[in-house]
Amino acid sequence: MELGDLLRFSHCGKTVLTAADAAPTDRRCPECGRAPSFSLAEAPVRVRSPVADGHRTRCCFLVTSRDGAEGLSEEKDCELHVGISNSEGVVLSYTASGVQRQQRGWQQSIVVPLVAPGDGIPHWDEELDRFAAADAWTPHRFEEQREFGSCCYGFALGFINRMLMSQGKQPISRERFTSDLVLPRVRAVSEYLALFRHVRRHGYWTA
Ligand SMILES: [Zn+2]
Structure with a gap:
């Protein structure tokens, strides 16, 4: 859906x-x-909708699920996949086949902006490409785990921390990034999904 x-x-x-x-x-x-x-x-x-087309974002952290928006809510224990969009909406993510560059497949994503609207970070795309080319992201090192412990998360957060440190800022931990920036959005998807389902079934929701 x-x-x-x-x-x-x-x-x-x-x-x-x-x-x-x-x-x-x-x-x-x-x-x-x-x-x-x-x-x-x-x-x-x-x-x-709190779920957006990741390919229409630039310089964002994205979370998607192969089960669509339902898979992004709290109610399902689905395998989530995360990636980073470049300045043209191409999404880079780490998978069992190495780093993927995708122009499709992230149409239903939770979006965490990493850059203010209209702002660019110079060399974002080049830095992302360089980061993706590192030895750490080869297929044989990949080990998929459920939820937020997965290797794809390590790739995306690793890139964010590299950019933070290049700006002289402190890196952010996986726990803090997840609790401050990802989980509130997952909760918003869950709440929205309940309303949206009701509207689809009955034509409206009222309170
Ligand atoms: Zn009326």
Whole structure:
């Protein structure tokens, strides 16, 4: 299942979520059954999916799962795979076949930005290529493990720490990176997934 955006509006004293791609005439208030018209200040708000296309990111840490968005939530114990996007949305990750450079396959990703929007880090792509070419990332050294202990994580975090240190900053531990930057997003996916499923099944969610 691909997670899409939702639309949030208020009517009849309720907060309503519906699919963002629904036609305006299908945006009926579940309380009164009418297709509401909104004044400017009440305009529906788009709620962005916490899962995004990693190939449309640049210089980000990405987490994906072969089970799609469901695999990224807390409820499933799925094998996760992590990688780093370059400035053109090509994702580099360490697998049992060595380092992969992919232009597809990361369409459903949790995205952790590593660079401010609009900012570039000079030589990001060259540094990433150089890091990927190191001896450490050969196929025979790879040992896949579940969750966040896996070798792909070592590759991605190793690159982040190399960039941090090249800027004179302290490296970040796997535990801190995971708890501060990854787990909150996994939780957000789990919560969003529950709402999204409800909207798909019933047409709306209301509270
Ligand atoms: Zn209503």
